[in-house]
Amino acid sequence: MRNIAVTVSYDGTDFNGFQSQPYGRTIQQEIELAIKKLTGEDLIIIGSGRTDAGVHATGQVFNFFTESAIPAERWAIALNTRLPKDIVIMDAFEVPEQFHSRRSAKRKTYRYTIDMGKFPDVFYRRYAFHHPTPLNVEAMQQGLSCLVGEHDFTSFTSIHSTKPHHVRTIYEAYFEREGQMLHMYMTGNGFLYNMIRIVMGTLLHVGHGKLKPEDMARILEGRKRSLAGPTAMPHGLMLMKVEYPEQM
């Protein structure tokens, strides 16, 4: 059996998330269907992680084991012709047997985008959360910086999180402006359920002056979801990339 790893981008707007489930269209189901059309195999792909309904990706990664002899460099073209237009395979390569897109992942980078324009940019309406009220971006950046490092992120995850441990390391976190868009980038060794969206919902309170930047550290220490702000809308969130050890 060959192990094939694939990088995929998708517009999450019309999906009920990445992972297969009984109701609604999912990215996983569409990809498995495309593989079946191509090779005839009924297989299950392993994603690097779930993304929620409405969340997008430029660089999600998945892998699967196949009997097919199709060369690695042909998979992207072959699958793209069998996929709907809101999923685009970017790259595919053969990887060692032990490669597991979720367990082998070392770093993930997400972006959350806020459209700060007085009126929304119509071409970003599916990819940015429109928030026309003025924001103190400098205070938000200060608050965000409190999260860099190794911390228990219990305050910044959904009470429905199924993970036993809530300690994660954030390597980098910053804001970047692009016209009327405000992007927040976060890179870490892993993220808890709803973590980026709760971070953004809380930072919006900082941006409005309802919270001070240093409150972010206090909220972390409190380890209670109720201390943090609301969960920001899913459609501003994008999984940018997943990184693996070099030898893989």
Added chain:
Amino acid sequence: MRNIAVTVSYDGTDFNGFQSQPYGRTIQQEIELAIKKLTGEDLIIIGSGRTDAGVHATGQVFNFFTESAIPAERWAIALNTRLPKDIVIMDAFEVPEQFHSRRSAKRKTYRYTIDMGKFPDVFYRRYAFHHPTPLNVEAMQQGLSCLVGEHDFTSFTSIHSTKPHHVRTIYEAYFEREGQMLHMYMTGNGFLYNMIRIVMGTLLHVGHGKLKPEDMARILEGRKRSLAGPTAMPHGLMLMKVEYPEQM
């Protein structure tokens, strides 16, 4: 009666063009319906020009005459709350009675975008024409430069054009790269039916070496639609802005 001019952006994907017609959803009909909901008036808006099905706008302009006392600066917010999400009013202002968004227009700028990536950028799939075959952009720029100035553009308009005169002036025309996107910008005193799309379809032949850059001048001189290339897909086209004399 007050004359109100409005700048509007729209994602043309799910419209059957700007202008009202018996079949399909149009931008004009949605805007007239929003005005009716707001003021109760059954009125007809005057667009600066039509855009075809699938064509987008960041800066389309229209005007209309109203009995309403709503201040100019309130129109944008009031209409946006009554419009579907794929139409966004950007600005509104009161203009002299003689202002006519089509007849008063002095310059228009369009952009046509080609996605040159090996695979399409999923977030641009509605706004760029995916064309993965390599293009000689320098030759295309040379060919495009032949069109600057005052010319008879009969070769570059649909045989269904209803305009009696085909002489137009192009003030500026150039290509610009942005990542895997190639934008063509054209500014002129007016454009004929399908003109930009036929120019792009012909320049793609230049980019492939099927035509030479200087053939663009020959095609112009021939004044026959059959000399030019095909009409490029509508979804790569965007009306960027419409300019008026300063006193208006």
